Amino acid sequence: MTSQLNLDSVLRLILKSAAAMLSGEVGLIALTDEEGNFKAKATFGVEADRLHLFAPVLEDIGDAYGAGLNYEELDLKMKVVARALDIRLRQVIALPMVIHDENVGVIFVFRTYRVDPNPNDTAVLQSFADQAAVAVHNARLYQTVSAEQMRLAAILDHSADGIMILDSQGRITRFNKALGRITGRAASEAVGHMHDMVIVWNRIEQGTPLGAALAKGWPRPMPTEAPPDTLYVEGDLARPDGTQLSVGITYAPLLAEDGRVHNIIANVRDITNFRKAQQMQSTFISVISHELKTPVALIKGYAGTLRREDAKWDTNTIKNSLKVIEEEADRLTALIENLLAASKLQAEGMRLSLGDVRLDVLAARSVERFQMQTKTHKLVIHFAPNFPVIQGDETRLRQVIDNLISNAIKYSPKGGEIRISGSFDAGSVMVAVTDHGVGISQEDQEHVFQRFFRVEDALSRTTQGTGLGLYLAKAVIDAHRGTLAVESQPGKGATFRFTLPRQGSRTA
Numbered sequence: 001m002t003s004q005l006n007l008d009s010v011l012r013l014i015l016k017s018a019a020a021m022l023s024g025e026v027g028l029i030a031l032t033d034e035e036g037n038f039k040a041k042a043t044f045g046v047e048a049d050r051l052h053l054f055a056p057v058l059e060d061i062g063d064a065y066g067a068g069l070n071y072e073e074l075d076l077k078m079k080v081v082a083r084a085l086d087i088r089l090r091q092v093i094a095l096p097m098v099i100h101d102e103n104v105g106v107i108f109v110f111r112t113y114r115v116d117p118n119p120n121d122t123a124v125l126q127s128f129a130d131q132a133a134v135a136v137h138n139a140r141l142y143q144t145v146s147a148e149q150m151r152l153a154a155i156l157d158h159s160a161d162g163i164m165i166l167d168s169q170g171r172i173t174r175f176n177k178a179l180g181r182i183t184g185r186a187a188s189e190a191v192g193h194m195h196d197m198v199i200v201w202n203r204i205e206q207g208t209p210l211g212a213a214l215a216k217g218w219p220r221p222m223p224t225e226a227p228p229d230t231l232y233v234e235g236d237l238a239r240p241d242g243t244q245l246s247v248g249i250t251y252a253p254l255l256a257e258d259g260r261v262h263n264i265i266a267n268v269r270d271i272t273n274f275r276k277a278q279q280m281q282s283t284f285i286s287v288i289s290h291e292l293k294t295p296v297a298l299i300k301g302y303a304g305t306l307r308r309e310d311a312k313w314d315t316n317t318i319k320n321s322l323k324v325i326e327e328e329a330d331r332l333t334a335l336i337e338n339l340l341a342a343s344k345l346q347a348e349g350m351r352l353s354l355g356d357v358r359l360d361v362l363a364a365r366s367v368e369r370f371q372m373q374t375k376t377h378k379l380v381i382h383f384a385p386n387f388p389v390i391q392g393d394e395t396r397l398r399q400v401i402d403n404l405i406s407n408a409i410k411y412s413p414k415g416g417e418i419r420i421s422g423s424f425d426a427g428s429v430m431v432a433v434t435d436h437g438v439g440i441s442q443e444d445q446e447h448v449f450q451r452f453f454r455v456e457d458a459l460s461r462t463t464q465g466t467g468l469g470l471y472l473a474k475a476v477i478d479a480h481r482g483t484l485a486v487e488s489q490p491g492k493g494a495t496f497r498f499t500l501p502r503q504g505s506r507t508a
Contacts, residue, residue: 376415412437
């Protein structure tokens with residue numbers, strides 16, 4: 001019995017042996033749960049539809065558990081159950097299973113005759129019950145350990161971070177799915193191989209590689225009560241397909257009692273997005289610094305010039321200077337408004353003030369304003385007749401149209417036609433802004449609506465902008481339950497098109 005580790009097998013063997021020893025016709029084993037309640041776990045000679053007869057008795061056993069079991073009273077109650085099960089059953093024998101003063105459960109055996117056991121019989125039966133208790137205890141421990149192993153394996157396999165376990169020699173013994181995606185290697189290609197054959201660095205930005213750290217004496221000997229120190233390495237990981245990925249790896253040693261390394265647990269995290277965010281933040285600071293510095297310098301320069309007491313300025317010069325100051329102040333205001341809008345959007349989301357909006361009228365007004373600001377571009381507007389009025393936030397939608405036209409002008413440095421068109425169908429309205437400028441690569445199209453993103457080329461470096469315009473434009477369209485997309489090829493211009501639902505709209 002004690003060599004069995006499967007609990008169900010152990011219980012069946014105990015019942016079979018007990019029934020054979022006592023010539024029993026019916027048997028039942030009730031085990032205690034974590035709360036001290038007795039639950040039927042195995043039966044012999046009892047139909048499944050009659051197990052409910054034992055429930056009240058087992059509940060009474062649970063109530064008496066804290067004060068110790070009264071087996072004489074239990075015998076009387078079980079006789080009632082015996083008569084309900086089969087009139088031929090004349091005696092029930094209860095064998096408590098106890099180990100280390102802990103009541104593991106009770107074995108019940110029912111038989112068709114009555115014989116009171118003598119002291120020798122009682123000693124043998126109790127010895128059997130003690131062995132049964134040991135067997136049940138061991139099987140439960142094994143069951144608990146197995147469940148814990150399965151739980152840990154599930155956590156390991158389904159962790160979003162890559163996890164691997166190394167033995168004391170640095171050989172990989174476990175390798176989860178996430179790490180397979182990160183390294184580009186299947187677990188079968190990694191398990192059994194040395195760590196340095198799988199984790200190959202193209203570049204290390206921070207920390208010391210595991211092999212070099214072990215050679216230098218990592219982990220350092222620590223007091224037994226103190227946790228061992230961890231090792232962190234960050235850099236670009238080489239993958240079998242020739243690509244690389246930015247990762248951060250934390251190594252934690254598992255030490256044996258003598259202080260030697262037994263295992264090393266490695267947690268591998270993809271930090272590509274974190275790196276991009278850092279780079280974006282640096283770019284943002286650089287761009288904002290430049291965008292703020294330029295208008296401030298112009299305002300200061302023109303204001304300082306106008307204040308010179310040794311010069312007499314004519315009316316046109318004063319007007320032109322004040323015009324520049326006003327334009328640069330407006331530019332600063334727009335920049336600050338965009339920054340505040342982006343910050344508010346992150347914190348609160350986009351809030352709309354809905355009303356009737358005529359997109360064709362908004363577009364015509366924007367074209368009129370922007371045409372006065374450029375002499376090298378021809379702005380053409382074409383909206384379908386009877387363009388419907390929709391429900392929307394007029395101020396926000398005007399900002400979207402203004403931003404798309406402004407971008408079309410900025411990224412068409414050689415001039416040319418910029419077309420603003422509108423169409424509609426039964427369910428939606430569409431507005432598109434098309435230019436013939438430098439265009440956008442397929443790779444950059446995936447990022448143009450991200451906050452602070454700017455295309456990296458010579459034109460962008462000389463063109464004003466913070467990378468917030470399209471981000472805010474998309475937020476406005478998304479808040480209207482619409483879509484904003486771009487179609488472009490490098491050198492062939494770009495078309496930005498937004499679509500809004502017509503729900504609640506009406507024809508002008």
